[in-house]
Amino acid sequence: MNPPESAVASVAASAAKFPLSLLCLSASWGGLELNTVRFAEWMHRRGWPVQVITLPDSPIAVRAEALALPVVCLTNRWKALDVPAAGQLARVMLAYGTRVLIVTRNGDLGLAVLCKKVHMPTLKLVYQQHMQLGLAKRGLIHTVRYNAVDAWLSPLPGLARQVLEKTRFSAERLHVVPLGIELEKFADPTLTRTRARQQLHLQLPTGAVLLGVIGRFDDGKGQDFVVEELAVLRRKHPTVPLHLLLVGESTRNEGNAYREAVLRRIQELGLTEVVHIREFTSQPEVAYRALDISITGSTNETYGMVTIEAMAAGLPVVATATGGTLEIVDDGRTGLLFPLRDAGAFEAAIGRLLMAPELRQLLAKQAQAVSLATYSHHRQCQLTEEVLFRLQ
Numbered sequence: 001m002n003p004p005e006s007a008v009a010s011v012a013a014s015a016a017k018f019p020l021s022l023l024c025l026s027a028s029w030g031g032l033e034l035n036t037v038r039f040a041e042w043m044h045r046r047g048w049p050v051q052v053i054t055l056p057d058s059p060i061a062v063r064a065e066a067l068a069l070p071v072v073c074l075t076n077r078w079k080a081l082d083v084p085a086a087g088q089l090a091r092v093m094l095a096y097g098t099r100v101l102i103v104t105r106n107g108d109l110g111l112a113v114l115c116k117k118v119h120m121p122t123l124k125l126v127y128q129q130h131m132q133l134g135l136a137k138r139g140l141i142h143t144v145r146y147n148a149v150d151a152w153l154s155p156l157p158g159l160a161r162q163v164l165e166k167t168r169f170s171a172e173r174l175h176v177v178p179l180g181i182e183l184e185k186f187a188d189p190t191l192t193r194t195r196a197r198q199q200l201h202l203q204l205p206t207g208a209v210l211l212g213v214i215g216r217f218d219d220g221k222g223q224d225f226v227v228e229e230l231a232v233l234r235r236k237h238p239t240v241p242l243h244l245l246l247v248g249e250s251t252r253n254e255g256n257a258y259r260e261a262v263l264r265r266i267q268e269l270g271l272t273e274v275v276h277i278r279e280f281t282s283q284p285e286v287a288y289r290a291l292d293i294s295i296t297g298s299t300n301e302t303y304g305m306v307t308i309e310a311m312a313a314g315l316p317v318v319a320t321a322t323g324g325t326l327e328i329v330d331d332g333r334t335g336l337l338f339p340l341r342d343a344g345a346f347e348a349a350i351g352r353l354l355m356a357p358e359l360r361q362l363l364a365k366q367a368q369a370v371s372l373a374t375y376s377h378h379r380q381c382q383l384t385e386e387v388l389f390r391l392q
Contacts (some may be wrong), residue, residue: 001307018388019049021098023089023112024105025076029059030216030251031305032130035179037063039128042180042377043384049100051096053089070096072119080110080145083118090119099112100124100388106131113148124391126151128384129159132323136166140246143168151387153177155303156327175387179303180380183372186285186312187336196289202276205241209354212245212291214284215298215306217259221248222297224262225341231269232343233350240354242274247287288313293353293360299340301325308375311335311367316348316360334367 020043024036037052037060044050044067051070053062064071072092076085089111093101101123103112109127116123127149137146140278146169152176154160160176163169189373197204204210211230215221223246230244250259266275288294294310296319301307303324310317311328317335319325331336336352338345353360 017099019100021051021053021093021101021107023053023103024060024208025055025108026105027055027058033060040069041067042381053180076111085115086111086115086118089115102126102128104128109145113145116148122148128153133162133166138168138281144390155179158323159328177380177383178375180377181308182377183312184308190389191289193289196286199286200290204243208241208243209292210243210245211293211295213295214247214287216248216251218251219258220299226295226297227265229346237354244275247278308371311371314364314368316353316363335363
């Protein structure tokens with residue numbers, strides 16, 4: 001998976017000419033923020049001078065500093081009209097010698113464009129898309145703003161098509177660059193299922209099948225639906241010791257009400273002994289390797305990192321047929337899809353995998369191959385570098 005040393009050295013030599021700044025003014029810590037810091041670290045490893053610009057005391061700032069990345073803190077009280085913040089942004093980028101600013105959060109584009117137009121007209125501006133667009137953005141304000149963007153990186157072909165449909169952005173400046181993951185650790189053959197379960201202190205009966213939902217507790221992630229369905233599946237398949245692993249913390253700044261409701265429901269359904277709760281872990285690969293089947297029950301995932309990670313770990317995935325998951329999971333080849341919260345379809349999909357272990361193995365093998373070939377962080381960096389070099 002690693003690129004040749006000569007290629008890395010060549011990239012590093014060229015990259016020294018183009019200092020980068022990454023802008024993400026978010027106080028949260030979810031997939032977008034985690035991906036921003038990861039991407040900064042990967043580019044830094046490849047020889048790019050990279051500084052991270054974020055909110056003071058934010059999780060992004062804490063994590064980036066822990067990785068010894070240059071961090072500059074900035075507040076943006078008046079959003080796209082914050083002239084003082086635009087001036088401060090320009091000063092920190094000029095001091096760093098920034099040639100390219102990469103924005104990873106849509107809400108920060110207005111400030112970045114203001115900075116470019118008023119202070120740094122030669123700045124190259126790149127938007128790394130993480131979320132769906134939602135409503136059409138073909139009005140004057142959005143058109144002027146997007147016209148200042150030199151390159152737009154969409155993680156999936158479907159999202160790129162959505163950009164062309166919902167905005168007036170030029171197709172020539174639009175690029176499909178899948179968001180990457182360090183997949184090697186998820187595919188590590190030395191981390192066996194037995195060893196992973198031992199690390200998680202899981203004591204399961206012989207022949208147990210462990211389902212799992214990895215990710216924060218949130219009503220959009222579907223843990224409540226999966227818990228309800230576990231009770232049904234255990235009645236339908238009494239000879240299979242079905243267990244469930246839930247790994248994650250509550251969504252930050254939104255309280256624990258949903259998580260507590262799910263825990264209460266587990267008790268009400270008499271599932272305490274077969275539902276295993278583990279907190280957020282910095283080693284998610286251990287959780288994946290402990291599973292037999294991974295479930296993505298989300299209402300809508302723009303880009304399901306947990307789905308890709310599960311595929312890389314060699315797991316069959318059962319996922320809702322929504323959002324970006326429709327592009328990531330090839331139904332019947334790399335996983336099984338079911339309509340959102342469709343209990344019958346979900347039960348049928350899980351039942352197929354329980355009754356046909358050979359199907360589980362085939363889906364897992366094919367999913368892993370696709371994941372490793374498409375979603376490696378090396379590939380994301382290489383494709384991004386190609387765009388950056390063309391901008392200069």
